[in-house]
Amino acid sequence: MQDKQTQTPKKGFDLKQLTKSRGFSAFTAALLAIALGLIFGFIVMILANPDKAISGFRYVLVGGLGRFGDVLYFATPIMMTGLAVGFAFRMGLFNIGASGQYTMGMFFALYVGFMWDLPNGIHWVVAILAGMLGGMLWGIIPGLFKAFLNVNEVITSIMFNYIGMYLVDMIIQGNGVIYIASKSRTNYLPSTVQIPSLGITGSNVNLGIIFAIIIAIALFIVLERTTFGYELKATGFNKYAADYAGMKGKRNIVLTMVIAGGLAGMGGAFAILAPSAIAGSSMTYEPINIIAANGFNGIAVALLGSSNPIGIIFSATFISHIQRGGTLANLVGYKPEIIDIVIAVIIYFSAFAMIMNAAIGRFIKARINKRHQKTEKEAK
Amino acid sequence: MENYIVEMLNITKEFPGIIANDNITLNLKKGEVHALLGENGAGKSTLMSVLFGLYQAEKGEIRKNGQVVKINNPNDANALGIGMVHQHFKLVEIFTVLENIILGVEPNKLGFLQKSEAKEKVMALSEKYGLSINPDALIEDISVGMQQRVEILKMLYRDNEILIFDEPTAVLTPQEIKELLKIMRGFAEEGKSILFITHKLNEIMEVADRCTVLRKGKYIGTVNVKESNKEELSKMMVGRDVNFNVDKKPAEIKDVVLSVKGVTVPSKHHKNNAVKDVSFEVRAGEIVCLAGIEGNGQTEFVAALTGLDKMSAGTITLSGKDITKSSIRERSVSGMSHIPEDRHKHGLVLEYSLEQNMVLQRYWQPEFQKNGFIKFDAVRKYAEGLIERFDVRSGQGPISVVRSMSGGNQQKAIIAREIDKKHDLLVAVQPTRGLDVGAIEYIHKQLVERRDAGKGVLLVSLELDEVMNVSDRILVMYEGEIVGELDPKNTTVQELGLYMSGAKRNTAKEINHAG
Numbered sequence: 001m002q003d004k005q006t007q008t009p010k011k012g013f014d015l016k017q018l019t020k021s022r023g024f025s026a027f028t029a030a031l032l033a034i035a036l037g038l039i040f041g042f043i044v045m046i047l048a049n050p051d052k053a054i055s056g057f058r059y060v061l062v063g064g065l066g067r068f069g070d071v072l073y074f075a076t077p078i079m080m081t082g083l084a085v086g087f088a089f090r091m092g093l094f095n096i097g098a099s100g101q102y103t104m105g106m107f108f109a110l111y112v113g114f115m116w117d118l119p120n121g122i123h124w125v126v127a128i129l130a131g132m133l134g135g136m137l138w139g140i141i142p143g144l145f146k147a148f149l150n151v152n153e154v155i156t157s158i159m160f161n162y163i164g165m166y167l168v169d170m171i172i173q174g175n176g177v178i179y180i181a182s183k184s185r186t187n188y189l190p191s192t193v194q195i196p197s198l199g200i201t202g203s204n205v206n207l208g209i210i211f212a213i214i215i216a217i218a219l220f221i222v223l224e225r226t227t228f229g230y231e232l233k234a235t236g237f238n239k240y241a242a243d244y245a246g247m248k249g250k251r252n253i254v255l256t257m258v259i260a261g262g263l264a265g266m267g268g269a270f271a272i273l274a275p276s277a278i279a280g281s282s283m284t285y286e287p288i289n290i291i292a293a294n295g296f297n298g299i300a301v302a303l304l305g306s307s308n309p310i311g312i313i314f315s316a317t318f319i320s321h322i323q324r325g326g327t328l329a330n331l332v333g334y335k336p337e338i339i340d341i342v343i344a345v346i347i348y349f350s351a352f353a354m355i356m357n358a359a360i361g362r363f364i365k366a367r368i369n370k371r372h373q374k375t376e377k378e379a380k
Numbered sequence: 381m382e383n384y385i386v387e388m389l390n391i392t393k394e395f396p397g398i399i400a401n402d403n404i405t406l407n408l409k410k411g412e413v414h415a416l417l418g419e420n421g422a423g424k425s426t427l428m429s430v431l432f433g434l435y436q437a438e439k440g441e442i443r444k445n446g447q448v449v450k451i452n453n454p455n456d457a458n459a460l461g462i463g464m465v466h467q468h469f470k471l472v473e474i475f476t477v478l479e480n481i482i483l484g485v486e487p488n489k490l491g492f493l494q495k496s497e498a499k500e501k502v503m504a505l506s507e508k509y510g511l512s513i514n515p516d517a518l519i520e521d522i523s524v525g526m527q528q529r530v531e532i533l534k535m536l537y538r539d540n541e542i543l544i545f546d547e548p549t550a551v552l553t554p555q556e557i558k559e560l561l562k563i564m565r566g567f568a569e570e571g572k573s574i575l576f577i578t579h580k581l582n583e584i585m586e587v588a589d590r591c592t593v594l595r596k597g598k599y600i601g602t603v604n605v606k607e608s609n610k611e612e613l614s615k616m617m618v619g620r621d622v623n624f625n626v627d628k629k630p631a632e633i634k635d636v637v638l639s640v641k642g643v644t645v646p647s648k649h650h651k652n653n654a655v656k657d658v659s660f661e662v663r664a665g666e667i668v669c670l671a672g673i674e675g676n677g678q679t680e681f682v683a684a685l686t687g688l689d690k691m692s693a694g695t696i697t698l699s700g701k702d703i704t705k706s707s708i709r710e711r712s713v714s715g716m717s718h719i720p721e722d723r724h725k726h727g728l729v730l731e732y733s734l735e736q737n738m739v740l741q742r743y744w745q746p747e748f749q750k751n752g753f754i755k756f757d758a759v760r761k762y763a764e765g766l767i768e769r770f771d772v773r774s775g776q777g778p779i780s781v782v783r784s785m786s787g788g789n790q791q792k793a794i795i796a797r798e799i800d801k802k803h804d805l806l807v808a809v810q811p812t813r814g815l816d817v818g819a820i821e822y823i824h825k826q827l828v829e830r831r832d833a834g835k836g837v838l839l840v841s842l843e844l845d846e847v848m849n850v851s852d853r854i855l856v857m858y859e860g861e862i863v864g865e866l867d868p869k870n871t872t873v874q875e876l877g878l879y880m881s882g883a884k885r886n887t888a889k890e891i892n893h894a895g
Contacts, residue, residue, distance in 0.1 A: 227743055228752060233732075234729045238725070246710075247709075
């Protein structure tokens with residue numbers, strides 16, 4: 001800001017133009033939310049343990065940088081659930097059921113992984129597609145209820161989070177191939193079904209993150225360039241106008257929920273099919289009746305990314321980054337819950353994004369006007 | 381220096397991006413009816429909201445009887461004797477008339493409501509001012525005109541002396557309007573002071589003593605109504621001369637474009653049908669106007685006609701094709717254009733750019749898409765063409781966000797889109813609602829131009845002037861039925877009003893015959 005102050009008014013006009021663009025305002029709002037969240041988190045850390053606050057906070061801020069592979073690895077599933085929430089949100093649907101879709105996707109992938117014998121190189125691809133299918137199944141049901149019976153998708157999808165989770169836990173516990181009762185977790189997956197690693201030492205990061213980014217970009221293109229995206233956003237902004245224009249609202253609701261479910265389902269598949277850094281092992285799932293946190297983190301990711309697929313790539317990476325940092329803050333004695341508080345505050349503030357943005361916009365405008373007046377006075 | 385009961389001095393009120401009131405001064409004498417005239421968006425309602433404490437002005441001061449007062453909320457206003465009848469009534473639907481009147485100032489003893497006491501006072505007021513009401517009726521059961529009386533009695537019950545009426549006549553029949561103006565005159569003679577917001581010049585000429593004119597948030601002037609005339613006032617309001625008459629040559633009526641038979645639509649609010657067995661025809665080259673007071677089934681009828689809602693009985697034929705069961709898009713493709721009643725709810729996606737809105741029904745046609753991808757160049761070119769032809773003004777041309785455009789230009793964009801789309805029938809529902817005189821003039825011209833181009837036009841309107849001036853044939857709708865068919869050349873506003881209020885009707889036989 002400081003050096004911009006000294007620039008010519010012409011440049012100031014450009015700044016004004018820039019502040020008007022929607023993408024820019026969403027971006028500054030997200031940054032502001034992050035900054036406030038971090039400040040608040042720092043205060044919490046000071047209150048918890050004043051002596052270690054600075055070193056702990058440093059871990060939160062930059063700790064993830066040293067483990068960028070892990071950051072990307074943990075970003076993959078929340079990027080997918082973030083897209084699942086964000087994409088549906090563009091149509092005006094609040095898909096709070098990403099958790100259930102994620103769990104179903106993970107289960108379908110597990111099932112293909114254990115029960116189907118497929119050649120190396122094909123197995124994991126089929127498992128991912130199965131995961132997508134599982135998620136789609138759990139997405140289409142709230143979609144159908146919403147479209148044809150006008151049942152609020154929030155209610156249905158919350159219920160389907162529970163139904164999905166209990167169903168999956170029940171089936172897994174009843175399957176001797178998948179489940180090891182003595183360890184109360186799933187067995188190690190065969191290596192043929194693990195997604196190829198990106199080869200960063202000491203990290204589980206795999207092709208999944210590449211797929212997730214490609215999918216995000218594809219969704220961006222669908223939203224911005226296609227007639228389907230045009231209909232979807234029109235419905236999200238104003239469903240009455242979409243009806244008036246003759247768009248097929250019911251079909252679009254179902255289609256959107258199927259796509260959203262498929263995205264979350266793939267997230268579940270990416271998470272469970274990730275290769276383990278330790279040879280001979282794999283990711284496992286513990287059927288202990290807990291709703292998948294990655295689903296809800298997806299809501300946070302989507303909010304922080306303004307439901308924009310490109311924004312979601314960055315917000316998922318950022319949230320993963322400070323989660324890593326939070327884990328590292330353990331080293332100086334902080335509980336990882338601190339980081340959950342920070343994330344919660346960031347989300348809380350990003351919900352105010354637009355309000356705060358208007359405030360910033362006014363502030364910048366006021367500064368520019370003041371500068372104009374000043375230069376005019378000086379000219380006189 | 382005269383004695384004013386209320387002085388609003390140099391009031392400035394800003395909203396983000398717009399100065400709604402720019403240094404406005406208004407002085408109200410005791411015992412006068414003072415009209416506040418201006419187009420939509422001129423700042424009338426804002427100014428009155430400042431006086432009533434709903435908004436705080438950034439600059440300027442308000443004085444009552446010469447004393448500077450600070451009005452932070454409607455309670456302050458009430459304490460100063462200022463009352464307001466809002467355009468949209470603030471009544472509790474499921475309460476009785478009496479309960480609504482005493483709401484907020486309930487007489488009580490030790491917390492127990494003293495209704496009989498209140499009732500006496502209300503009935504006394506009602507008798508004194510000729511505002512007959514039934515204190516025990518529920519608000520949801522009484523007519524709009526009756527509800528307005530309740531609002532007026534609310535002000536009187538609170539012993540208000542300064543009465544603000546925000547566009548009170550918009551929802552009334554001609555007979556009710558006459559009644560209301562008489563009551564306002566009565567208040568003034570009794571020493572109460574009236575502020576009367578309107579954009580109807582006839583009413584000002586009839587009832588007001590003085591008139592203050594605003595234009596685009598600025599103070600234009602205050603005139604003595606007796607020394608002025610309609611032409612002067614309208615010129616002050618719009619800033620140029622206005623042609624009140626719609627120029628049109630006789631209609632050249634051709635084949636039937638639209639034929640509706642026995643259309644019945646169930647109501648969403650009550651058990652009865654909102655539209656009952658409606659049948660009529662629209663021919664190419666004529667403007668048929670569906671007139672009536674708001675809430676008599678016009679909205680529901682149009683929703684069924686355009687496919688937005690289902691009907692329970694009847695058939696609709698468009699250019700010989702039965703479209704009774706067609707989807708909205710099929711109707712649109714079959715040649716129905718629709719300028720919707722609520723341009724923000726149905727007509728536009730406000731967050732979309734102007735060009736995106738210009739292809740709202742047509743984005744899927746080969747002209748604008750290929751393999752599911754929108755052809756942005758084609759859309760841009762098409763939008764630019766329409767913008768130029770229909771003179772749609774906006775900040776950034778085709779990429780302006782529609783929300784940022786003025787109401788008149790938003791409506792122009794819809795009209796451009798609907799007229800340019802291939803059509804045989806244009807359904808225009810209250811196309812001039814909320815627009816200024818200049819835009820109204822433009823839209824009427826477009827409707828007549830459509831008619832002369834051999835299209836059928838079905839105009840749904842609440843504005844009597846519009847009904848009388850624009851249409852070739854008037855169908856009056858009352859409580860879901862068509863109660864009369866009139867020729868605007870051989871009828872008077874008074875007669876039309878009688879039909880609209882249900883006091884008069886052609887027999888069903890006559891209408892069927894005419895249809």
